[in-house]
Structures are given as structure tokens and as C-alpha cells.
Amino acid sequence: MRLSELSEHSGVSTATIKYYLREQLLSQGRRITATRSEYDASHLRRLRLIRALIQVGKVPVATVREVLAAVDDESLGRTTRLGAALWALPRAEEADPQAPATREAQALVEDLLTELGWDFARANGALSPAYRSLVTPLTRLLELGHPVTVTELTPYARQMASVAGHDFDVLETLPDDAERAETAVAAAILREPVLLALRRVAQEEESARRYGP
Amino acid sequence: MRLSELSEHSGVSTATIKYYLREQLLSQGRRITATRSEYDASHLRRLRLIRALIQVGKVPVATVREVLAAVDDESLGRTTRLGAALWALPRAEEADPQAPATREAQALVEDLLTELGWDFARANGALSPAYRSLVTPLTRLLELGHPVTVTELTPYARQMASVAGHDFDVLETLPDDAERAETAVAAAILREPVLLALRRVAQEEESARRYGP
Incomplete structure (x- = not known):
């Protein structure tokens, strides 16, 4: 699908999608011509995840990048990969370990x-x-x-x-x-x-x- | 126990306890002399609840008063009383019912x-x-x-x-x-x-x- 269609299906504006592309939260589409790229279901899925993290989870962009890096890291074992993604999410402030x-x-x-x-x-x-x-x-x-x-x-x-x-x-x-x-x-x-x-x-x-x- | 002991057992300063007494979140102790009141286990329990609401739940004082009113309302049936106390707690913003x-x-x-x-x-x-x-x-x-x-x-x-x-x-x-x-x-x-x-x-x-x- 084209960028405009990706925007329509995801409910995310094209300006915001371009921002995510620049910030490398979303991978580039397959280049078709100099001005047009093709996006697929994996882009749509990733966009939904980014929206959930940023809009609902209030996760900062730098942390989103860390979470996504863990999600994408094929070198990790399955438990570690699932765990690493979850562990990168923000957590409640921890108590003083000596108290x-x-x-x-x-x-x-x-x-x-x-x-x-x-x-x-x-x-x-x-x-x-x-x-x-x-x-x-x-x-x-x-x-x-x-x-x-x-x-x-x-x-x-x-x-x-x-x-x-x-x-x-x-x-x-x-x-x-x-x-x-x-x-x-x-x-x-x-x-x-x-x-x-x-x-x-x-x-x-x-x-x-x-x-x- | 005296006010100072109530403070010690609850970890809440005497100034804060006096504020809760003035705001009627906490009921007055039993008056012993003109300058001294006696507090009991129910005050300590209530103080722990108020701390949980305010410090952890970030519940505004006016809402704390509503929650406590429901907790204390003996005219309510048991389901309603438990429910009313919980329902007075702040909730996530609701979605547009027509969407x-x-x-x-x-x-x-x-x-x-x-x-x-x-x-x-x-x-x-x-x-x-x-x-x-x-x-x-x-x-x-x-x-x-x-x-x-x-x-x-x-x-x-x-x-x-x-x-x-x-x-x-x-x-x-x-x-x-x-x-x-x-x-x-x-x-x-x-x-x-x-x-x-x-x-x-x-x-x-x-x-x-x-x-x-």
C-alpha cells in the first residue's frame, strides 16, 4: 500500500508516519519510484504498536526505540526477546534497596x-x-x-x-x-x-x- | 494512644494528622482533657487508608472525602457500600459513548x-x-x-x-x-x-x- 493508504488504515497522519520513518521507529517501505514507496502489513502492525506505546503507554520516543530494537533482535533467544521488549518499558520508580x-x-x-x-x-x-x-x-x-x-x-x-x-x-x-x-x-x-x-x-x-x- | 503516638505508629506527621482532622477525613479522638485526646486502632487504620489514597492513588482530598463517606455509610447494603467506595475512586477518562x-x-x-x-x-x-x-x-x-x-x-x-x-x-x-x-x-x-x-x-x-x- 502507499503512504496515504497506510495512513488511512492506521489512523495515523502522513506527517506523523514520516516523523516515525525519520526517527527510524518504522522501517522504510520498498522503494518503487523516486517519490513512491510500498508499505505492507508489517508496517501497519508496527504502526499500531508505536501508537499503543506512545499514546496509551506515554512511552518516550527514545524508549520506544529500545523496545522495538529488542522486538526486532533475532539474535536473542525467545524468552530473552519477549523479556527484553517488556523490560525496556517504563516501570514504577523503585524503592531504596537498603530500606x-x-x-x-x-x-x-x-x-x-x-x-x-x-x-x-x-x-x-x-x-x-x-x-x-x-x-x-x-x-x-x-x-x-x-x-x-x-x-x-x-x-x-x-x-x-x-x-x-x-x-x-x-x-x-x-x-x-x-x-x-x-x-x-x-x-x-x-x-x-x-x-x-x-x-x-x-x-x-x-x-x-x-x-x- | 495520644496524637504523638498516632503519628509515630502511622508515620504521618502530627501537622498532617491535624490537617486531616480539620478536613474531617479523620474523626476526632475521645477528648480526655482540654488539650489531649485519645486515639485508637480505628484512627490508625483510617490514617493508613488516607495515606494510600492520597500518596499512592493520587486521589484529591475532595474525592477522599466521598470515598470515606461511602465507607462509613451504614445505611447502605453491603454490595452497595463496597461498590460505592470503589466507584468514588478516580477512573480513566471515558470514551465518547456515541463513537x-x-x-x-x-x-x-x-x-x-x-x-x-x-x-x-x-x-x-x-x-x-x-x-x-x-x-x-x-x-x-x-x-x-x-x-x-x-x-x-x-x-x-x-x-x-x-x-x-x-x-x-x-x-x-x-x-x-x-x-x-x-x-x-x-x-x-x-x-x-x-x-x-x-x-x-x-x-x-x-x-x-x-x-x-
Whole structure:
């Protein structure tokens, strides 16, 4: 398709597409004549991912470039490639690693991972952004005086393991690793609010069932 | 306990506690002498909730007052009381209800609730903030060109139903409705990031199991 058609299909203005091309977030189309290039479905997909990152995720352009570099890096193993793309996304500010509440939260995460038998996550430990992204809100809870225990977290973790299993089943229906990594990133930004909203609706339904409307 | 002890136990300065007392976010202690009041565990609990709302949830003081009014309103039924407290929390900006993507998202939510047999949520429909909080991110997905189907959402919704069941099992261990409503509000703000982080850790573990580290 031509640039104007790519704009129409994606809802992104031609000026913005040209900006993404200049910034190398989007790869050049196949040159047909001196003034015309041809774009394909991969450009459209990439454009949707860039919009999700910038408009919804409020991700800065420099970070978008890092995320996309990981998505495109065929030299990475599959776990690393998916992980690298997600890890490049902005995260909540981390707690001071030396503060007592942080140490308590880390001990809690260690105990939880042992209880669950999640040995890979435990082996990676503090090197993994996923692990650190769990320490941060737990530290917050403890600092604010809300106690939290392994017993209480374990069922949630098991349910999230089941969600993660489903996440990968969906990813595996996609044809290649690049598209999987793109989808995982878009999902992290666009689908997390869906998951939380589903929980709220489920809570409302559960409350009505237990106590009446 | 005295004001100074309340400050020490909660980590909130006495000046800030006095401000919350003046703003009537926190109820007055029991007057002992002209210059001294006695505070109890309920003040400490309330103070922790206020901190969670203001510091983590970035909830404006006027909204904190609305949330607390719902938490404290004994005339409300249990479902309404829990719901009212949660519904008073700030939400993502809603999509234009007349836009085609919004109508498509609403139809999707209707079909999903029918498929799940969640009749209460469906009966409440667009009146319920939980329902609307689901329409918003789905509209976003559709607008940005990411298709989404009932088939794909159903397993997530069922897993969230299981999470919600556990949420209420935990709430029911608490002694009274006021404390349940407080806990539900603190949980909505402080524990949602924990749930999302658990999902990321679970994804990392699942990826390592399927594809190697």
C-alpha cells in the first residue's frame, strides 16, 4: 500500500508516519519510484504498536526505540526477546534497596517463589525487572502499614500462573517471534487495564451473589 | 494512644494528622482533657487508608472525602457500600459513548457477560462503573486496531472470577463492614500493582519453562 493508504488504515497522519520513518521507529517501505514507496502489513502492525506505546503507554520516543530494537533482535533467544521488549518499558520508580521495608518485601518475594516452586524467577532474582516490579508495590504496602503474607499472595500467584499460561497459548497462535514480541508488548500496555476491569466486574458479580444486589 | 503516638505508629506527621482532622477525613479522638485526646486502632487504620489514597492513588482530598463517606455509610447494603467506595475512586477518562468503537466495545461486553452468565453485571449495565471501566480499555484496543473477541476474553474473565472469589474470602475474615469497605478500597489502590507484577513474574517463569531461560 502507499503512504496515504497506510495512513488511512492506521489512523495515523502522513506527517506523523514520516516523523516515525525519520526517527527510524518504522522501517522504510520498498522503494518503487523516486517519490513512491510500498508499505505492507508489517508496517501497519508496527504502526499500531508505536501508537499503543506512545499514546496509551506515554512511552518516550527514545524508549520506544529500545523496545522495538529488542522486538526486532533475532539474535536473542525467545524468552530473552519477549523479556527484553517488556523490560525496556517504563516501570514504577523503585524503592531504596537498603530500606528495611524493601528488604522485608524481598524476603517475602523469595519465600513466595520458593513456596510456588518458581525456580527460574528465583534464580534470576533481583536481576529480573519482573521480580523487581513485584518488590516495589509490596514495599509500598509494608511502608504504609498494610501487612501482607506469603499465604495471602500464593493463591493470587497461582491464578496469575494460569493467566500467564493462557497468555502464551494465545501468543503461540501467532506466526513468528517478531509478531509474538510485538503482541506481548502491546498486550502489556493495552490489556492490563482490561484484566483489572474484568476483576472489578467479577467482584461486583461476586458481591451481588453473596450479599444480594 | 495520644496524637504523638498516632503519628509515630502511622508515620504521618502530627501537622498532617491535624490537617486531616480539620478536613474531617479523620474523626476526632475521645477528648480526655482540654488539650489531649485519645486515639485508637480505628484512627490508625483510617490514617493508613488516607495515606494510600492520597500518596499512592493520587486521589484529591475532595474525592477522599466521598470515598470515606461511602465507607462509613451504614445505611447502605453491603454490595452497595463496597461498590460505592470503589466507584468514588478516580477512573480513566471515558470514551465518547456515541463513537463507533465505543458501541462495538459495549456490544462485546454485553456478549461476554451473556457468555459468562454474569446477570447482575449485565442488569446494571452502563450504570455500573465496573462495566464502564471495562468498556474504556476495550474501546482503546479497538480504536488502535487491535481486534479482541469474546472467545479470547472469556478465560481471563473466568480467572478473574476466581480471583474475586478469593478477594471476598479474604474480606470475610474481617470483623465488620466498615473495615471490609476500607480494606477493599486500600486493596484496589495498593494491590492491583501486585497482581500485575505477579502476572509478569508468572509470564517469565512460563516462558522459561516453555522455551528455556
